[in-house]
Amino acid sequence: MSAVQTKRPWxxxxxxVIALIIFFPILWMVLTGFKTEADAIASPSLFFTPTLxxxxxxxxxxxxxxxxxxxxxxxxxxxxxxxxxxxxxxYAMAFLPTKRTKATLLxxxxxxxxxxxxxxxPIYLLSRDLGLLDTRTGLTIVYTMMNLPxxxxxxxxxxxxxxxxxxxxxxxxxxxxxxxVTLLLLPLSMPxxxxxxxxxxxxxxxxxxxxxxLTASKAAPLTAYIASFSSPEGLFWAKLSAAxxxxxxxxxxxxxxxxxxxxxxxxxxxxx
Amino acid sequence: xxxxxLKNVIKEFDDTRVIQGVDLEVNDREFVVFVGPSGCGKxxxxxxxxxLESASSGDILIDGKRVNDVGPADRDLAMVFQSYALYPHMxxxxxxxxxLRLAKVPKEERRKKVEEAARILQLEPxxxxxxxxxxxxxxxxxAIGRAIVRNPGIFLFDEPLSNLDAALxxxxxxxxxRLHDELDATMIYVTHDQIEAMTMxxxxxVLQDGIVEQIGSPMELYHHPRNRFVAGFIGSPKMNFLSVxxxxxxxxxxxxxxxxxxxxxxPVDGATQxxxxxxxxxxxxxHLVLDDNGVLEGEIQVIERLGxxxxxxxxxxxxxxxxxxxxEVTHRVHERVRFGFESHRAHLFGQxxxxxxxxxxxxxxxxxxxxxxxSSNGESRHS
Numbered sequence: 001m002s003a004v005q006t007k008r009p010w011x012x013x014x015x016x017v018i019a020l021i022i023f024f025p026i027l028w029m030v031l032t033g034f035k036t037e038a039d040a041i042a043s044p045s046l047f048f049t050p051t052l053x054x055x056x057x058x059x060x061x062x063x064x065x066x067x068x069x070x071x072x073x074x075x076x077x078x079x080x081x082x083x084x085x086x087x088x089x090x091y092a093m094a095f096l097p098t099k100r101t102k103a104t105l106l107x108x109x110x111x112x113x114x115x116x117x118x119x120x121x122p123i124y125l126l127s128r129d130l131g132l133l134d135t136r137t138g139l140t141i142v143y144t145m146m147n148l149p150x151x152x153x154x155x156x157x158x159x160x161x162x163x164x165x166x167x168x169x170x171x172x173x174x175x176x177x178x179x180x181v182t183l184l185l186l187p188l189s190m191p192x193x194x195x196x197x198x199x200x201x202x203x204x205x206x207x208x209x210x211x212x213x214l215t216a217s218k219a220a221p222l223t224a225y226i227a228s229f230s231s232p233e234g235l236f237w238a239k240l241s242a243a244x245x246x247x248x249x250x251x252x253x254x255x256x257x258x259x260x261x262x263x264x265x266x267x268x269x270x271x272x
Numbered sequence: 273x274x275x276x277x278l279k280n281v282i283k284e285f286d287d288t289r290v291i292q293g294v295d296l297e298v299n300d301r302e303f304v305v306f307v308g309p310s311g312c313g314k315x316x317x318x319x320x321x322x323x324l325e326s327a328s329s330g331d332i333l334i335d336g337k338r339v340n341d342v343g344p345a346d347r348d349l350a351m352v353f354q355s356y357a358l359y360p361h362m363x364x365x366x367x368x369x370x371x372l373r374l375a376k377v378p379k380e381e382r383r384k385k386v387e388e389a390a391r392i393l394q395l396e397p398x399x400x401x402x403x404x405x406x407x408x409x410x411x412x413x414x415a416i417g418r419a420i421v422r423n424p425g426i427f428l429f430d431e432p433l434s435n436l437d438a439a440l441x442x443x444x445x446x447x448x449x450r451l452h453d454e455l456d457a458t459m460i461y462v463t464h465d466q467i468e469a470m471t472m473x474x475x476x477x478v479l480q481d482g483i484v485e486q487i488g489s490p491m492e493l494y495h496h497p498r499n500r501f502v503a504g505f506i507g508s509p510k511m512n513f514l515s516v517x518x519x520x521x522x523x524x525x526x527x528x529x530x531x532x533x534x535x536x537x538x539p540v541d542g543a544t545q546x547x548x549x550x551x552x553x554x555x556x557x558x559h560l561v562l563d564d565n566g567v568l569e570g571e572i573q574v575i576e577r578l579g580x581x582x583x584x585x586x587x588x589x590x591x592x593x594x595x596x597x598x599x600e601v602t603h604r605v606h607e608r609v610r611f612g613f614e615s616h617r618a619h620l621f622g623q624x625x626x627x628x629x630x631x632x633x634x635x636x637x638x639x640x641x642x643x644x645x646x647s648s649n650g651e652s653r654h655s
């Protein structure tokens with residue numbers, strides 16, 4: 001491929017080794033899902049007779065499609081909501097900055113430094129009083145809030161990289177702010193918006209803390225579904241692995257399909 | 273058809289005053305060029321006229337109406353940006369028709385107007401292309417086309433040629449002058465390139481540090497610069513400056529002693545000059561002539577041969593002077609030469625750099641680039 005790789009093959013080898021080390025737990029999980037419970041706790045081995053026993057049992061104990069549906073709707077809805085709020089905010093901060101814009105951005109990001117458990121009580125109580133416990137709406141709102149700082153921050157950097165002249169040309173051509181955003185800004189920053197959206201979907205999909213604390217069964221997404229297999233009666237490795245594999249499969253496939261878009265978005269602006 | 277007037281326009285960013293009270297009148301169909309070094313405030317001034325920046329104080333009037341609080345789109349002007357600022361996701365046709373689309377002009381009419389502009393700029397075969405499939409010169413023309421389609425009273429150009437290569441720049445310069453003629457519109461053009469200013473302008477506004485140094489026709493600026501800055505900025509190669517001493521002054525001019533000893537009399541108003549004052553003598557390189565009886569003498573340091581003309585950089589006792597001779601001079605580097613100048617070609621500047629008024633007006637100073645075409649054909653504005 002590139003000249004660097006042909007000249008220094010060890011770089012390629014090292015990359016593969018690191019990739020395998022990172023990937024290994026996932027591989028092991030997938031394999032364990034196809035073992036019997038006895039095989040799973042026996043001494044680790046790559047050789048075993050694969051079985052779908054665990055998958056059948058997992059499906060019997062919990063309703064996978066229901067949780068998958070919750071995961072999908074909650075991640076999509078919270079991402080859309082976050083983008084809807086973040087686009088105007090990022091526009092304002094990128095193109096009409098004030099003296100406090102930088103500080104506002106930092107403050108927004110700093111909210112991500114607080115451990116979520118610190119606000120567990122107020123959010124739990126608020127959700128309860130508003131009747132949002134164990135509802136998809138409740139979790140969607142919490143996820144939106146959770147991802148908003150990152151989404152605003154990313155959009156801000158994408159917008160900041162856009163040539164100002166183009167928007168000014170639009171203004172000279174008679175575009176009002178809404179037209180400026182919808183006809184120029186959005187089409188031009190589509191790669192950035194797409195990758196921000198993808199990241200937000202993935203973060204929402206993988207979120208476990210709030211889903212475990214704010215949902216029971218009705219609105220529980222896949223993270224809560226996995227957790228339900230680590231029961232007080234003990235760990236059932238094979239069933240837990242089968243459930244986990246099913247939980248991560250959609251997002252893994254989704255991530256794989258959109259990786260081009262993601263990389264393009266994340267390096268957007270870095271290379272002109 | 274539009275006039276522009278600036279009255280004591282000031283722009284401050286935080287505590288810095290970047291435009292320090294500009295007064296300017298632009299007549300209908302005039303081609304006005306703002307010129308000055310980087311950071312002199314010329315682009316800021318243009319952006320204030322465009323409405324992309326607000327004026328901190330002062331009035332901006334278009335056709336006699338104060339427009340300080342009018343949005344950019346409603347000022348009856350169009351702007352061509354330095355970066356072209358084309359919409360990358362739209363075709364040439366959509367780029368040019370964008371303003372009409374926003375103004376809800378029916379599709380048929382839009383198409384007609386875009387095609388008309390495309391014809392003027394020879395862009396017809398490119399209408400379906402996206403900007404990234406165009407060359408620099410083509411993009412430039414699309415940017416101009418986008419302005420033409422709006423049929424504005426005033427065109428604003430912000431260093432439109434600075435991203436083009438030298439050959440294309442010359443070509444576009446001619447094309448813009450032709451366009452001004454064809455469209456009969458008022459144009460305001462910003463550049464740091466004094467050649468662009470000299471070749472295209474009816475009126476040049478020279479700016480430095482947010483202050484207007486001089487406003488005048490190209491020939492007026494060339495022959496009667498108001499101060500040392502303008503004298504040095506207009507004309508290429510740059511004017512030579514020598515430190516001289518006033519010896520005497522009378523009705524025919526001021527007599528000065530050159531650093532090397534010789535004397536000459538410059539026909540300027542020297543009423544305020546006392547013998548002994550230190551003045552600055554300015555002579556353009558093209559007005560210095562090789563002359564065995566010349567008052568100046570020095571050693572040639574560098575010779576730049578351009579074929580048709582030759583620049584000699586000559587080290588005198590105190591200064592490195594530039595002399596422009598014809599292409600046929602046979603002198604060599606390190607040769608010693610004598611040279612001089614006709615004294616009526618020289619300029620004198622006082623201690624603060626202000627020019628002493630010349631006693632004779634140069635006949636070309638009043639010449640108009642388009643020979644007052646504007647007054648002769650009343651309403652043939654492009655539509």
